[in-house]
Amino acid sequence: MTGPGTPLVAANDLARHFDVSRPLLNRLLDGIPRQILRAVDGVSFGIRKGETLSLVGESGCGKSTVARLVVGLYRPSRGSVVFDGTDMAQLGSRAEAERVRRRFQMIFQDPYASLNPRWRVGRIVAEPIVVHGILSDPGAIRARVDELLVQVGLSPADREKFPHEFSGGQRQRISIARALSSNPEFLVCDEPTSALDVSVQAQILNLMKDLQRQLGLTYLFISHNLAVVYYISDRVGVMYLGRLVEVGDVRTIFGQPQHPYTRMLLDAIPDLEMSGRPRTPVAGEVPNPIDPPTGCTFHPRCPLATDRCRREAPVSRPAPTGAMVACHAVEEGRLPPR
Amino acid sequence: MTMAPDRTKLLEVRNLRVEFPMRRGTLVAVDDVSFDIAPGEVLGVVGESGAGKSMTGAAIIGLLEPPGRIAGGEIRLDGRRIDGLPYEKMRRVRGREIGAIFQDPLTSLNPLYTVGRQLVETILTHLDMSEKAARERALQLLQDVGIPAAERRIDHYPHQFSGGMRQRVVIALALSANPRLIVADEPTTALDVSIQAQIITLIKRLCREHGTAVMLVTHDMGVIAETADRVAVMYAGRIAEIGPVRDVISRARHPYTEGLMGSIPKIGEAGGRLAQIDGAMPRLSAIPKGCAFNPRCAKAFERCRAERPEPLTVDATDVACWLYDPAPAVRR
Amino acid sequence: MDALRRALDSDIYYSFRRSPVVMLSAVVTLLFFAGAIFAPWIAPQNPFDLRQVDLMDASLPPFWLPDGQAHFPLGTDTQGRDVFSTILFGSRISLLVGVFSVVFAMVLGIALGLVAGYAGGTIDAVIMRVADVQLSFPAILIALLIDGVARLVIPQELQHEIALYVLILAIGFSGWVQYARTVRGSCMVEKGKEYVQAARVIGRHPVAIMLQHVLPNVLGPVLVIATIHLAIAIITEATLSFLGVGVPPTEPSLGTLIRIGNNFLFSGEWWITVFPGIALVVMVLAVNLLGDWLRDALNPKLR
Numbered sequence: 001m002t003g004p005g006t007p008l009v010a011a012n013d014l015a016r017h018f019d020v021s022r023p024l025l026n027r028l029l030d031g032i033p034r035q036i037l038r039a040v041d042g043v044s045f046g047i048r049k050g051e052t053l054s055l056v057g058e059s060g061c062g063k064s065t066v067a068r069l070v071v072g073l074y075r076p077s078r079g080s081v082v083f084d085g086t087d088m089a090q091l092g093s094r095a096e097a098e099r100v101r102r103r104f105q106m107i108f109q110d111p112y113a114s115l116n117p118r119w120r121v122g123r124i125v126a127e128p129i130v131v132h133g134i135l136s137d138p139g140a141i142r143a144r145v146d147e148l149l150v151q152v153g154l155s156p157a158d159r160e161k162f163p164h165e166f167s168g169g170q171r172q173r174i175s176i177a178r179a180l181s182s183n184p185e186f187l188v189c190d191e192p193t194s195a196l197d198v199s200v201q202a203q204i205l206n207l208m209k210d211l212q213r214q215l216g217l218t219y220l221f222i223s224h225n226l227a228v229v230y231y232i233s234d235r236v237g238v239m240y241l242g243r244l245v246e247v248g249d250v251r252t253i254f255g256q257p258q259h260p261y262t263r264m265l266l267d268a269i270p271d272l273e274m275s276g277r278p279r280t281p282v283a284g285e286v287p288n289p290i291d292p293p294t295g296c297t298f299h300p301r302c303p304l305a306t307d308r309c310r311r312e313a314p315v316s317r318p319a320p321t322g323a324m325v326a327c328h329a330v331e332e333g334r335l336p337p338r
Numbered sequence: 339m340t341m342a343p344d345r346t347k348l349l350e351v352r353n354l355r356v357e358f359p360m361r362r363g364t365l366v367a368v369d370d371v372s373f374d375i376a377p378g379e380v381l382g383v384v385g386e387s388g389a390g391k392s393m394t395g396a397a398i399i400g401l402l403e404p405p406g407r408i409a410g411g412e413i414r415l416d417g418r419r420i421d422g423l424p425y426e427k428m429r430r431v432r433g434r435e436i437g438a439i440f441q442d443p444l445t446s447l448n449p450l451y452t453v454g455r456q457l458v459e460t461i462l463t464h465l466d467m468s469e470k471a472a473r474e475r476a477l478q479l480l481q482d483v484g485i486p487a488a489e490r491r492i493d494h495y496p497h498q499f500s501g502g503m504r505q506r507v508v509i510a511l512a513l514s515a516n517p518r519l520i521v522a523d524e525p526t527t528a529l530d531v532s533i534q535a536q537i538i539t540l541i542k543r544l545c546r547e548h549g550t551a552v553m554l555v556t557h558d559m560g561v562i563a564e565t566a567d568r569v570a571v572m573y574a575g576r577i578a579e580i581g582p583v584r585d586v587i588s589r590a591r592h593p594y595t596e597g598l599m600g601s602i603p604k605i606g607e608a609g610g611r612l613a614q615i616d617g618a619m620p621r622l623s624a625i626p627k628g629c630a631f632n633p634r635c636a637k638a639f640e641r642c643r644a645e646r647p648e649p650l651t652v653d654a655t656d657v658a659c660w661l662y663d664p665a666p667a668v669r670r
Numbered sequence: 671m672d673a674l675r676r677a678l679d680s681d682i683y684y685s686f687r688r689s690p691v692v693m694l695s696a697v698v699t700l701l702f703f704a705g706a707i708f709a710p711w712i713a714p715q716n717p718f719d720l721r722q723v724d725l726m727d728a729s730l731p732p733f734w735l736p737d738g739q740a741h742f743p744l745g746t747d748t749q750g751r752d753v754f755s756t757i758l759f760g761s762r763i764s765l766l767v768g769v770f771s772v773v774f775a776m777v778l779g780i781a782l783g784l785v786a787g788y789a790g791g792t793i794d795a796v797i798m799r800v801a802d803v804q805l806s807f808p809a810i811l812i813a814l815l816i817d818g819v820a821r822l823v824i825p826q827e828l829q830h831e832i833a834l835y836v837l838i839l840a841i842g843f844s845g846w847v848q849y850a851r852t853v854r855g856s857c858m859v860e861k862g863k864e865y866v867q868a869a870r871v872i873g874r875h876p877v878a879i880m881l882q883h884v885l886p887n888v889l890g891p892v893l894v895i896a897t898i899h900l901a902i903a904i905i906t907e908a909t910l911s912f913l914g915v916g917v918p919p920t921e922p923s924l925g926t927l928i929r930i931g932n933n934f935l936f937s938g939e940w941w942i943t944v945f946p947g948i949a950l951v952v953m954v955l956a957v958n959l960l961g962d963w964l965r966d967a968l969n970p971k972l973r
Binding site for chain 1 (some may be wrong): 387500534587600601606613
Binding site (some may be wrong): 068110178 | 863865867869872873874886887
């Protein structure tokens with residue numbers, strides 16, 4: 001049972017390492033060691049019921065890996081995902097796993113790859129209903145599929161069509177209908193609008209917000225687009241090289257960003273208001289995650305870096321704004337006003 | 339039909355029409371598009387996928403993918419027609435007078451040669467100078483586009499550069515023969531936000547320094563707002579609105595532009611719903627009669643469904659919308 | 671009805687209609703299949719029914735030559751059998767062996783390819799190394815080997831009866847590698863796509879994902895290989911039969927007919943071997959052309 005304070009979903013020190021070594025023979029011949037990519041390296045967060053937590057960061061920061069860890073597509077190398085008090089790694093029987101599994105769903109980025117091209121829309125949307133044995137009568141299933149299609153703004157007649165007959169935005173609606181068909185409480189959305197045009201993106205974002213209100217859904221939302229994140233989120237986590245550098249309420253993160261990386265990201269957003277604010281070009285690029293910098297991984301790009309930053313990885317602590325920030329400069333009060 | 343060379347216009351596009359003959363009939367990807375670019379000006383061309391913005395760019399640099407072809411209109415560079423030039427002649431214009439930057443920097447670079455060699459070869463093809471001078475120029479270009487330790491990196495291969503650095507090399511390549519116009523098709527789309535900012539600042543600075551005009555094709559209004567002097571908004575192969583960037587962004591005239599601006603989430607605005615345009619851009623095979631936007635337009639009236647709007651000048655902006663026709667119109 | 675209308679409207683049908691060579695190949699292939707299936711009803715004589723064969727008709731030339739008779743259009747062999755009829759019955763055996771060995775190779779190859787591609791790791795490595803080893807021997811050698819082993823272990827009296835099945839297994843087994851490699855490759859591509867991940871999130875069993883999601887999406891290239899493989903299988907069968915290790919002479923295939931006729935080539939009765947030879951060439955060519963077209967038609971990059 002979820003109380004008001006306890007999170008519905010929690011990640012505790014979640015980590016996922018990938019072995020990206022060359023094949024054994026090449027390693028022996030060229031004398032190169034094993035290479036481990038720490039895609040996610042110790043990420044903790046909680047998502048309360050009915051809330052949207054967004055993870056934002058540049059490509060390669062591990063945000064999509066977190067999404068896949070949470071839904072169980074990857075097994076964590078360390079740490080755990082707890083869903084409504086149940087540790088996902090400790091699920092015993094298949095029946096128990098099934099019961100938990102139907103309570104969450106995922107929406108993917110590429111609307112052209114996320115639907116089986118050989119299946120009709122009706123079968124795609126009905127798949128979770130059938131697999132979880134929610135309904136068994138074909139008539140009832142069809143009625144439910146129709147209801148779902150209408151709910152996401154499509155028509156019941158679309159049931160008989162194939163995915164290639166739809167535009168990108170409509171396909172994303174089909175994806176959403178499929179995700180909703182098992183009546184889940186929690187949706188993991190991995191860049192659901194980044195392959196769409198802006199006007200279609202607005203339709204999908206509005207739909208997701210409406211559905212959240214109507215159905216009381218909880219979202220984990222992954223995006224690289226800060227404006228989208230601002231629009232959809234209650235809380236925001238900023239990731240850099242496999243770690244969460246700052247987590248907090250959306251207004252706090254966007255209004256009083258603490259971590260130098262968060263500030264840098266916000267400064268890099270193109271200015272639509274044309275206020276003439278010079279956009280601060282950011283120095284440097286994301287380092288190679290196979291061989292990350294020592295200490296705080298952001299130090300080579302950070303204007304506030306000191307010896308301590310180069311030596312010692314910072315721990316996440318509450319900042320005066322209420323956000324959790326992993327930064328020595330914030331902790332030491334060296335942060336310049338913005 | 340000869341036009342007097344107009345010094346205020348570097349590029350003139352008149353009634354450009356690009357067609358794709360398909361087996362089920364001809365698709366019109368670009369339909370009656372006209373615009374100019376002045377020397378040193380940055381023209382943004384913005385639109386959603388399928389609007390015809392990339393096709394317009396490709397037609398100008400003579401790189402339309404077959405079976406696409408220019409079916410009408412003319413393109414003039416400095417008063418000289420460049421559409422329909424034979425391949426060899428067009429190749430000389432491209433590179434010497436028009437530089438090109440594409441979305442994916444990897445496809446613009448040959449993975450088998452060092453970036454230095456590619457730059458030197460491009461310079462020698464288009465400019466009359468010694469190999470030594472060309473290499474010096476290549477080095478200078480790499481420094482100009484902000485590649486650190488350029489003396490060393492000039493002998494590196496493309497795969498040794500990161501995505502952002504590669505795009506810088508492509509920009510250096512596009513600038514190598516000192517072209518008067520650069521056509522940049524989604525130059526920042528494949529890059530991360532923080533790198534995007536660097537590349538945009540770079541393009542702006544270089545164009546100012548070299549006096550190069552830019553046609554910047556993108557779907558990102560933010561990039562346009564930061565970079566362009568004027569902007570053309572395209573919809574279903576036609577220009578809906580073209581004018582100074584400030585006017586188009588803050589006082590959009592065309593209902594489509596207005597909807598497009600409203601659908602962009604903005605940081606700092608209170609939550610609630612985004613303005614949305616219902617429906618989707620029509621497929622090229624089913625472009626509606628009259629104004630292509632009319633089925634999605636809340637302000638559409640009789641005439642929009644029957645008659646195709648011609649560009650009408652409102653202040654400094656040209657809008658293809660019947661709402662702005664001063665003639666007494668039959669409105670509901 | 672709806673499906674038919676869609677098929678007639680498809681790009682593949684369009685490219686089919688635009689190529690006369692392909693349409694001709696399809697007609698020829700269809701004629702061979704029809705001839706093979708309906709041989710007992712359309713052949714002028716059943717050459718293996720001794721009551722219908724008369725030794726007096728032996729070694730008659732085709733009808734347009736002197737001594738030729740109209741009811742033996744392509745002449746007769748040295749035992750008085752009608753060559754045209756033996757070709758019809760022979761292609762029946764050739765196509766039977768060809769089709770069933772292709773089906774066997776296809777099922778085996780798809781199954782192993784799916785498992786290798788989906789499971790990855792050690793299982794994948796083992797299956798693909800076996801495939802590599804097999805690929806380093808010519809297919810005909812593998813078939814010969816299996817055929818030889820079968821002859822060793824199967825009792826003499828059964829050999830004639832099951833020779834056909836042994837042949838099918840031998841030829842089928844020599845051809846599974848192509849399918850496995852292609853299916854594995856496509857499977858690895860499809861596996862990474864988000865619709866498969868979506869099915870995993872729902873909690874579907876890996877076998878269900880393989881059969882319902884991945885398999886339908888990798889069948890395109892398999893169809894192409896199967897068509898081209900059919901031609902190869904028919905040739906392999908003919909080769910084996912020509913070498914005398916194929917089907918027994920009591921049920922001759924085209925290859926057997928060519929071998930038998932070969933003995934009379936220099937005694938003047940050329941028609942006994944030449945007509946089955948032409949039939950084989952035309953059949954294989956037609957199937958091959960069809961396969962080539964299908965490969966191009968299904969590959970959007972070549973269109």
